[in-house]
Amino acid sequence: MRGANPVRPQEGGDGQSLWIQEVFYTLQGEGPFVGEPSVFVRTGGCNLRCHWCDTDFESSPWRPSLDELLARIGELRPAVCDLIVLTGGEPLRQNVVPLIRALLERGLRVQIETNGTLWLDGMPDDPRLTIVCSPKTPGLHPDLVPRVSVYKYVLAAGESDSGDGLPTLSTQLPGQGARLFRPPPGAAVTVMPRDDDDAERNFANRQACTAVALAHGYRMSVQLHKLLGIA
Numbered sequence: 001m002r003g004a005n006p007v008r009p010q011e012g013g014d015g016q017s018l019w020i021q022e023v024f025y026t027l028q029g030e031g032p033f034v035g036e037p038s039v040f041v042r043t044g045g046c047n048l049r050c051h052w053c054d055t056d057f058e059s060s061p062w063r064p065s066l067d068e069l070l071a072r073i074g075e076l077r078p079a080v081c082d083l084i085v086l087t088g089g090e091p092l093r094q095n096v097v098p099l100i101r102a103l104l105e106r107g108l109r110v111q112i113e114t115n116g117t118l119w120l121d122g123m124p125d126d127p128r129l130t131i132v133c134s135p136k137t138p139g140l141h142p143d144l145v146p147r148v149s150v151y152k153y154v155l156a157a158g159e160s161d162s163g164d165g166l167p168t169l170s171t172q173l174p175g176q177g178a179r180l181f182r183p184p185p186g187a188a189v190t191v192m193p194r195d196d197d198d199a200e201r202n203f204a205n206r207q208a209c210t211a212v213a214l215a216h217g218y219r220m221s222v223q224l225h226k227l228l229g230i231a
């Protein structure tokens with residue numbers, strides 16, 4: 001939303017109806033499952049307002065029941081695909097635990113894309129559930145940190161720390177300094193170049209991100225879907 005979205009607090013609720021932006025079948029374009037055929041469930045609303053956010057998550061009125069959402073996922077998912085990616089907006093802003101449980105009960109794998117600031121009680125502790133956290137703030141939810149499989153940092157040229165290569169500017173307030181959350185020792189770290197919707201800057205961001213990955217031993221992820229021109 002490029003900083004244009006309202007900041008919405010975490011909702012309670014029983015998770016039997018969710019605000020959904022879109023459900024679509026594509027290749028996972030980022031992170032540890034990059035390239036894998038996946039059904040994406042993009043939830044509506046976010047509790048942050050990143051000034052460089054590349055996603056629309058405020059324009060859908062759809063609030064399906066859990067059964068209606070599961071049916072839609074089933075319609076889109078071919079038998080060759082067993083990966084469901086929950087993203088947003090911020091997926092943990094709503095109670096997605098019943099959805100996750102239902103997907104795992106169907107023998108599917110689930111991957112969450114989260115900003116790491118929220119948590120949900122009752123989150124299944126299942127090896128088929130993968131949590132990828134892309135930090136946007138100096139602090140993360142303490143109950144989430146032990147459950148993170150991969151930390152995925154978005155990097156821009158001239159905005160990374162000379163010591164560890166990780167972000168030094170606020171994602172919420174353009175130009176303001178902020179030391180985003182740093183991962184625990186030994187955690188898996190991926191870096192991904194920021195898409196600034198500008199060819200020259202994006203080239204610089206890719207160059208800078210590559211240098212950080214090489215210098216610090218981080219895994220590099222590009223947004224494969226954008227290279228392929230798919231959702």
Ligand SMILES: C[S@@+](CC[C@H](N)C(=O)[O-])C[C@H]1O[C@@H](n2cnc3c(N)ncnc32)[C@H](O)[C@@H]1O
Nearest residue numbers: 052053054055088089090113114115134194195
């Ligand atoms: C749109 S966010 C939704 C999930 C969650 N709110 C989060 O931030 O992780 C999905 C992924 O896109 C990344 N992202 C958002 N805007 C981006 C941009 N302009 N360039 C590169 N990655 C971006 C986020 O860091 C996150 O890893």
Ligand SMILES: Nc1nc2[nH]cc(C(=O)O)c2c(=O)[nH]1
Nearest residue numbers: 027028029030087113225231
């Ligand atoms: N293909 C594809 N892969 C993705 N990985 C993370 C995405 C996101 O917006 O959460 C995303 C996305 O929007 N499209």
Ligand code: SF4
Nearest residue numbers: 046048050053089115
């Ligand atoms: S936390 Fe994620 S969805 Fe929310 S504004 Fe930032 S990048 Fe966009």
Ligand SMILES: [Mg+2]
Nearest residue numbers: 054055087231
């Ligand atoms: Mg995206």
